[in-house]
Amino acid sequence: MTPQSHQQNLILDQGQIEQKITRMAYEMYEQNFEERELVLAGIYQNGYTLAQRLAQKLEAISPLKVQLLQVQLNKTTPLEAPVILTPTDINLDGKVVVVVDDVLNTGKTLAYTLNAFLPKNPKKVEIATLVDRHHPLYPMAATYTGYSLATTLRERVEVVLEENEVAAYLL
Template sequence: MTPQHKQQNLILDRTQIEQKVKRIAYEIYERNFEEQELVLAGIYPSGHTLAERLAEQLQQISPIKVSLLQVTLNKDMPLQEPVQLQPENISLADKVVVLVDDVLNTGKTLAYTLNAFLPQNPKKVEVATLVDRHHPLYPISSTYTGYSLATTLRERVQVVLQEDEVAAYLL
């Protein structure tokens, strides 16, 4: 545990996160085994890193072509700036899109990102999240959940997905 995390409670370590990523990848494959291609759209920054890890696992276990999409938005004021999708040339028409974020709390972030996907007419949109906190304010639920955790509204969950540290903490 690094010094900055002394006041935090470790809820998932590197091994547990890797196991959960692998399990989510298998679940995505099981639900979408008939697809030729799917798009993992990760919310930048941590959701995109999680999407990259899921893509690696999916490529190891399935023949499905996986495209990665980075979703960037202003999480505090989502209406102030448009949601950006990178790269812009990925077509979502008639494809399965799995929207990936590290923590699902109220569903606000994921709800605002849907506006960027729906005009492109995806076949379906699913949600994958490492930690689901269960404080829904928007009609968004996780299709794939790594870890379900009951928290208070004041508590925060921080997911760290870096080369030297992979962990999830309750703050």
């Protein structure tokens, strides 16, 4: 996809996304300033990229140590394969975990990821999303939201977090 192909549907440009990431990082630090460490669990693929960017920002603005965790699951049929957390050796016992995804739509993906975290006894689990579409089918709400957007069910939000393009589009 070229940046011009969806220009009329652009909802966030690179500068706006960077601004949202910075604000979300400050909010995370404010909510967790008493912690020494945060675990950012990014849902593969864009959620993990967003988690990496949030981790860089958090480490730049705060004394928090940030650990990154990649969460892989089958988003369309989440019961067919287990949720995989990488690396597998991160101890979540008593830690604050922030599950990160690029778009929160129905909450289904996030609901299924909780099964992977709850047995590991985290202190608390929070949710961060760049774009919240407000179509909840599961009781999942973002703790940190970059951008809130009312959409129709037929519309899609596409977030691009690549080296040569950072943007969000409404399709």
